[in-house]
Amino acid sequence: MTKVVLGIIVSILTGVISSYLFLMYFLNRKRVKIEISSHISKVTFEGQTNYFFKFINKTKSEIFDIRVEPTFYKQVGGVGGMNIQGKDIVLEDNFISYIPCRKKSDTNSLHAMRVRTTEDIESNWSDNSSYLRLTVIAKHSLSGFTDIFVKDFYSKDVITTKKFKSGDDLGVA
DSSP states (O other), X not given: OHHHHHHHHHHHHHXXXXXXXXXXXXXXXXXXXXXXXXXXXXXXXXXXXXXXXXXXXXXXXXXXXXXEEEEEEEEEEETTXXXXXXXXXXXXXXXXXEEOXXXXXXXXXXXXXXXXXXXXXXXXXXXXXXXXXXXXXXXXTTTOOEEEEEEEEOSGGGEESSXXXXXXXXXXX
16 A cells, blocks of 8 residues: 555656656747847938837747837936836837748848837937837747847947848848
8 A cells, every 4th residue: 555655656746847847948948039139220211210120039939929119218307216207119010920930041031120110219319317128029939938028228329320231140231
């Protein structure tokens, strides 16, 4: 009788440990990986000034339900100190349903995305206490895990009239 109970306990512990290791090792590796450029590209076309943000899907799998949220923050005075006030920046396309993973056969670099706004970011950037935050939220296609990636831009110096390079390069030229 003791051997039966001991066998059941060992079986349960083995199942719990193997499930834990599966979740921690396998599924934890199935997370979204996104890199965001340190530059904001200011390009004029069709008589309109556009500000571009670039990010790259570095995940070894597809990602979906991607939301991009740029927000302009500035300090405002409060009772007893300073607070931060946020103002959303409207993008021309802030929801992307699907981004593929990087493939050698992909000549169009579909895993690298650029989103744009036509709002005048430079005029809203009034002082040195202001900054812009770009948030990218995405889900992994296999695990379904959602991850959030944030890039803060603390100075107007990140805005450049150069265009983004193609592919995996987050730089400008």
